């Protein structure tokens with residue numbers, strides 16, 4: 220039934236259905252009423268009504284990240300669109316495929332400062348992978364299908380389609396997805412075979428190798444994670460992961476050194492610093508990873524696999540770039556490795572592993588749980604222990620609790636960990652949990668939160684209750700914007716300017732007000748019972764876990780320092796590297 | 807990093823001639839802190855509906871390939887060529903230079919224009935408008951020589967460039 224005549228609104232909904240969309244997250248308003256009317260008339264697509272448009276985008280991110288499918292958002296013009304901007308920027312930096320439909324005033328009113336008019340394509344241009352303003356219903360179907368193609372292929376990202384109200388009413392011709400192709404946008408999928416062969420040779424000859432994998436592996440899909448795991452096991456080499464890449468390789472495997480970077484493990488950062496061959500897979504050498512650029516892994520040959528050519532040589536000069544999709548490139552690498560019968564240098568590898576063992580023996584994540592005051596690390600270790608056998612999805616807010624969650628929770632599979640890595644958006648976790656739970660209704664979905672972050676999108680509790688989502692909110696309540704306080708302590712003479720959270724709500728009552736269960740825990744002896752009750756309670760639960768207010772996140776590579784100059788929790792005061800004035804200026 | 811020296815590059819970009827495409831390119835440069843020395847744009851292919859943008863920018867060996875790669879990420883971009891590195895190219899810029907002058911200065915202005923092969927395209931008793939075409943330095947030199955002759959107004963197109971020989975971008 221190609222080439223049917225329909226209204227613009229019908230075309231939009233038909234396109235979504237033909238693209239396989241099952242859920243959209245949105246909030247209505249004047250400029251999208253024709254679309255909401257069409258939604259009302261159909262049964263294929265479920266609409267989840269959030270409580271603020273920012274929540275819609277984060278929910279779509281959680282949905283996308285936990286399923287590998289694009290997340291779809293529908294918001295009205297003006298304030299609806301501007302509220303969505305933070306989520307779009309978040310999705311851009313973390314490469315999450317999002318289709319965001321925004322209403323717009325009628326075409327003849329554009330530019331007139333009409334009611335609820337905003338220059339949405341202008342505002343969202345720098346925070347999207349691409350955006351469109353559709354001025355004719357005849358362009359709609361092509362634009363919709365193209366948007367899905369752009370959002371989901373290459374390096375994924377958010378795409379905005381701005382839909383003037385008159386275009387939603389106008390009649391136009393529908394065309395199905397298969398008839399749409401793009402003239403200029405063609406991402407490179409297969410890697411250059413010559414470069415791949417060269418890389419395998421370099422990898423096989425390494426004496427101190429390390430794999431450094433990132434969010435690109437997750438984006439490439441479960442197959443990429445599987446082949447990465449295969450390759451890492453074949454070589455016997457160590458692997459470390461970025462915050463965004465956790466779960467691509469099983470964290471409980473002995474070849475895993477855990478996370479690297481600013482709050483990465485001692486062994487991961489030292490191995491990165493001392494390695495002779497670095498294999499970067501779908502990661503981008505960002506400043507949270509590299510620390511001081513001129514001191515970053517000074518003696519290594521660097522191989523970089525990335526689907527985005529602009530990631531190559533952006534921050535760090537690499538020796539061997541391979542542009543392509545991670546799954547395809549790794550698959551070719553495994554083939555070459557097998558066909559060339561590569562054997563790693565066993566003696567070199569053994570001594571490399573014993574160096575690593577020495578770093579590991581520092582036990583950089585150990586903490587002392589003494590007395591009745593709960594250490595946040597303890598709470599998360601218990602959460603790990605008590606939830607590890609569940610079908611579990613974790614989202615986080617942003618701050619210390621996020622870093623502790625990355626350090627103390629273990630991810631053995633991709634798509635199980637959702638966090639705002641690039642933009643660091645407080646308020647991400649709760650709506651992201653909504654999206655993950657919608658996609659996985661029977662799973663245990665937990666938002667690991669801070670008491671400050673949770674207030675940024677607390678209204679989404681209402682969404683959770685409306686759809687009876689059994690989301691668990693696990694607040695590590697230190698009554699501080701802990702991450703801000705930590706930086707003020709380390710870099711601003713402990714002047715805690717505006718980082719103490721006054722007048723916090725009674726979170727238990729707040730949960731009850733929304734219709735959820737609230738639990739409070741303030742004694743170390745009750746932690747297990749509290750977590751168990753949280754898991755066993757059917758419906759939504761909010762846990763207010765009162766934790767040590769003064770705890771800091773360690774290990775830490777202070778800004779402007781090198782990887783081998785880490786601060787550890789058990790360093791005596793003043794023993795760590797001084798933060799230079801230049802380092803202080805970095806964020 | 808290895809080479810922090812700043813060089814000037816002329817980059818040609820073929821784009822879909824669609825709504826907002828120039829804003830994307832310009833926004834990319836401003837958002838990422840790249841320099842624009844000059845930028846020209848016009849439709850060059852009616853059948854394909856393509857425009858060609860010529861950008862003169864500066865940067866070190868790390869930045870210039872980044873600029874290219876970032877431009878490549880823009881969805882409506884078809885082709886990019888760094889004309890400075892991809893073999894020899896010819897560059898031209900056109901300027902309209904208005905100079906207000908009387909008496910002997912007028913003779914001097916015409917003499918100068920003759921040397922620079924600039925054409926007078928408008929004249930009154932007290933002014934000329936010259937059209938001058940050439941490489942940047944020539945245009946600049948012409949403007950510098952006109953300046954002492956009277957109050958002037960300058961309008962430059964920015965550089966356009968193509969590869970030498972039969973090779974296209």
Ligand SMILES: Cc1ncc(C[n+]2csc(CCOP(=O)(O)OP(=O)(O)O)c2C)c(N)n1
Nearest residue numbers: 618619620645669670671672699700701702
């Ligand atoms: C929207 C937003 N505003 C400000 C910040 C800066 N910021 C980073 S962490 C943080 C404090 C977070 O406090 P909390 O949620 O209590 O987490 P904690 O660090 O205490 O675990 C702030 C303000 C941010 N990341 N996002």
Ligand SMILES: [Mg+2]
Nearest residue numbers: 669670699701
């Ligand atoms: Mg806090």
